[in-house]
Amino acid sequence: MNLKYTIVLAAGLAACKHENKPQATQQQVTTRADDAHSFSDPKQAVVKHLNLKLTVDFDKKQICGMADWAISAKKGAKTIIFDTNDLQIDSVKVDGDSTSYSLGHEDEFLGRPLNVKINSASKRVSIWYKTSSDAAALQWLNPQQTADKKYPFLFTQSEAILARSWVPCQDSPGIRFTYDAKVSVPKELMAVMSASNVTQKNTSGTYQFNQKNAIPSYLMALAVGDLEFRSLGRNTGVYAEPSVIKKAAWEFEGLQKMMDSAEKLYGKYRWGRYDVLVLPPSFPFGGMENPELTFATPTIIAGDRSLVSLLAHELAHSWSGNLVTNATWNDMWLNEGFTNYFERRIMEKMEGKNYADMLAQLGFQELQGTLQDLGATNPDTKLKLDLKGRNPDDGLTDIAYEKGYCLLRVMENAAGRERFDAFLNKYFASHAFQTITTEEFINYYYKELIKGDKALGDKIAIEKWVYEPGLPDNCPKFTSARFDEVNKALEQWINGTAASALPTNAWSSHEWLHFVRHLPENITTTQMKELDKAFHFTQSGNSEVLGAWLLLSVKKRYVAAYPALNTFLENVGRRRFILPIYKQLAASEDGKKMAKDIYSKARPNYHYVAQESIDNLLK
Numbered sequence: 001m002n003l004k005y006t007i008v009l010a011a012g013l014a015a016c017k018h019e020n021k022p023q024a025t026q027q028q029v030t031t032r033a034d035d036a037h038s039f040s041d042p043k044q045a046v047v048k049h050l051n052l053k054l055t056v057d058f059d060k061k062q063i064c065g066m067a068d069w070a071i072s073a074k075k076g077a078k079t080i081i082f083d084t085n086d087l088q089i090d091s092v093k094v095d096g097d098s099t100s101y102s103l104g105h106e107d108e109f110l111g112r113p114l115n116v117k118i119n120s121a122s123k124r125v126s127i128w129y130k131t132s133s134d135a136a137a138l139q140w141l142n143p144q145q146t147a148d149k150k151y152p153f154l155f156t157q158s159e160a161i162l163a164r165s166w167v168p169c170q171d172s173p174g175i176r177f178t179y180d181a182k183v184s185v186p187k188e189l190m191a192v193m194s195a196s197n198v199t200q201k202n203t204s205g206t207y208q209f210n211q212k213n214a215i216p217s218y219l220m221a222l223a224v225g226d227l228e229f230r231s232l233g234r235n236t237g238v239y240a241e242p243s244v245i246k247k248a249a250w251e252f253e254g255l256q257k258m259m260d261s262a263e264k265l266y267g268k269y270r271w272g273r274y275d276v277l278v279l280p281p282s283f284p285f286g287g288m289e290n291p292e293l294t295f296a297t298p299t300i301i302a303g304d305r306s307l308v309s310l311l312a313h314e315l316a317h318s319w320s321g322n323l324v325t326n327a328t329w330n331d332m333w334l335n336e337g338f339t340n341y342f343e344r345r346i347m348e349k350m351e352g353k354n355y356a357d358m359l360a361q362l363g364f365q366e367l368q369g370t371l372q373d374l375g376a377t378n379p380d381t382k383l384k385l386d387l388k389g390r391n392p393d394d395g396l397t398d399i400a401y402e403k404g405y406c407l408l409r410v411m412e413n414a415a416g417r418e419r420f421d422a423f424l425n426k427y428f429a430s431h432a433f434q435t436i437t438t439e440e441f442i443n444y445y446y447k448e449l450i451k452g453d454k455a456l457g458d459k460i461a462i463e464k465w466v467y468e469p470g471l472p473d474n475c476p477k478f479t480s481a482r483f484d485e486v487n488k489a490l491e492q493w494i495n496g497t498a499a500s501a502l503p504t505n506a507w508s509s510h511e512w513l514h515f516v517r518h519l520p521e522n523i524t525t526t527q528m529k530e531l532d533k534a535f536h537f538t539q540s541g542n543s544e545v546l547g548a549w550l551l552l553s554v555k556k557r558y559v560a561a562y563p564a565l566n567t568f569l570e571n572v573g574r575r576r577f578i579l580p581i582y583k584q585l586a587a588s589e590d591g592k593k594m595a596k597d598i599y600s601k602a603r604p605n606y607h608y609v610a611q612e613s614i615d616n617l618l619k
């Protein structure tokens with residue numbers, strides 16, 4: 001990057017000025033270049049520590065701040081480059097002095113580079129800035145959009161490349177830094193971050209945070225709302241709005257046990273506390289593994305603890321992802337595939353093999369659907385992706401998660417569980433707080449798992465999995481004893497047994513999900529009515545089951561479910577649920593009209609990432 005673009009003069013008239021001294025970090029951090037999704041040039045200069053001062057203004061829907069970066073400049077460095085997206089840069093100083101800086105041309109997905117003049121002795125870059133009212137990472141909710149409907153709410157979602165829309169940063173997963181933050185919010189609200197958090201509101205409205213472990217920018221997170229906290233054990237707890245906290249604490253009661261199971265599998269938890277923040281329903285994901293504070297959708301509060309494997313997933317990221325991080329978004333399977341594997345191992349430890357087998361089966365069904373949609377020769381079905389020139393969010397499919405999972409199962413089966421677990425333990429320990437590319441992983445795998453055993457290497461055929469599209473033929477056959485029972489019940493029903501007479505008493509939501517997903521293609525609305533009467537799918541409080549049922553209802557034009565469909569789409573912003581339904585609606589002319597009608601009302605309730613996907617679909 002160069003400085004040929006508009007020179008913006010250091011104005012220094014920031015409305016909310018923050019002063020502070022950056023703290024240098026002790027941590028050894030690794031950096032890596034050639035990330036196609038960041039303008040930063042770590043070969044010249046990298047960030048090491050962030051001291052952030054923010055004021056959150058709900059009226060203006062704006063964060064006004066000062067990002068004070070401790071940097072490390074290499075010999076001969078002339079410029080440090082930050083990523084920004086829709087940020088207003090008010091002033092920049094280097095080591096306390098005004099300096100020249102420029103904002104480069106805007107890229108559709110990447111935003112604009114902020115080039116700041118430095119030299120190799122420069123230590124500190126301070127940036128005064130404001131966010132735009134439609135900053136991609138931020139969702140500003142009015143009281144009506146929260147559970148309690150009393151106070152507004154704000155949350156961030158930084159993964160994959162949205163951190164740059166609320167903090168000027170080197171927004172690459174290959175660059176790590178520690179942070180401190182001081183955040184001022186309206187006095188009646190509380191601020192929490194992906195860092196150490198207090199458990200009670202204070203009267204000043206100012207909250208301080210410290211993240212002492214070096215993290216990549218996509219793990220920076222902030223939420224502001226009317227929050228309460230409940231402890232769930234030694235180092236686990238939950239934050240939620242007052243009307244949700246009790247239900248959430250009940251639902252997540254097993255969180256401490258989950259932590260203990262995870263630690264037994266792959267080593268000590270390195271982040272101090274593990275708390276979960278339950279967000280309003282517009283949160284676009286199921287969960288987001290923000291360090292020390294997972295952000296979660298309220299749709300996992302099913303009332304029967306049946307959807308807690310999602311927390312196992314986010315907890316597992318504390319090792320795969322947060323401790324050992326994919327170097328670029330092309331390597332995302334290293335985050336998500338490993339995490340899916342770890343999640344299912346945790347669930348196996350807690351609930352037994354039959355339970356974990358159900359999760360693997362459901363995942364495999366999703367993988368088959370994705371392979372069918374994308375086509376088995378589509379390059380996006382390789383584990384190593386090539387997302388250059390694209391929004392990394394677009395390459396985000398089940399492939400990284402489920403094909404990645406399958407590969408780890410192949411390794412486990414071939415090497416034996418004991419040996420594979422020892423390998424994973426060592427992998428996490430030896431790469432802690434580092435980033436890793438697919439190629440580096442493959443080298444490590446040859447050195448530490450294969451160890452010259454050619455037969456073992458051939459049996460796994462890692463290169464095929466990573467660099468070739470589709471599903472290699474050494475993919476394991478997954479079976480599930482509990483789903484076999486569901487299949488039997490389905491057959492009975494198809495052969496005439498009344499729905500109410502099926503042996504469904506002991507079914508968990510996973511069995512129900514499998515049942516709904518495997519109802520016959522040619523099911524009639526009369527049959528759906530019978531099922532609904534017996535099992536109350538349209539009224540289901542389980543978001544997974546309801547989501548699958550509503551999808552089927554759209555496919556089959558089961559209009560009795562349409563009022564529930566409207567309510568669901570207007571309230572829930574979790575993209576994994578709503579996108580398939582919108583897609584199905586958009587498949588027919590009248591359906592598309594209906595989708596557009598619903599979306600016009602629902603859109604303000606969705607986060608930017610969900611809006612982006614659905615805008616594209618319905619345009």
Ligand code: BES
Nearest residue numbers: 159160285286287288289310313396576
């Ligand atoms: N890290 C992801 C969410 C994510 C991925 C956000 C890529 C942005 C870009 C998180 O851990 C995740 O995978 N969430 C899943 C739940 C999981 C159980 C599969 C989700 O939100 O559905």
Ligand code: ZN
Nearest residue numbers: 313317336339
């Ligand atoms: Zn994940």
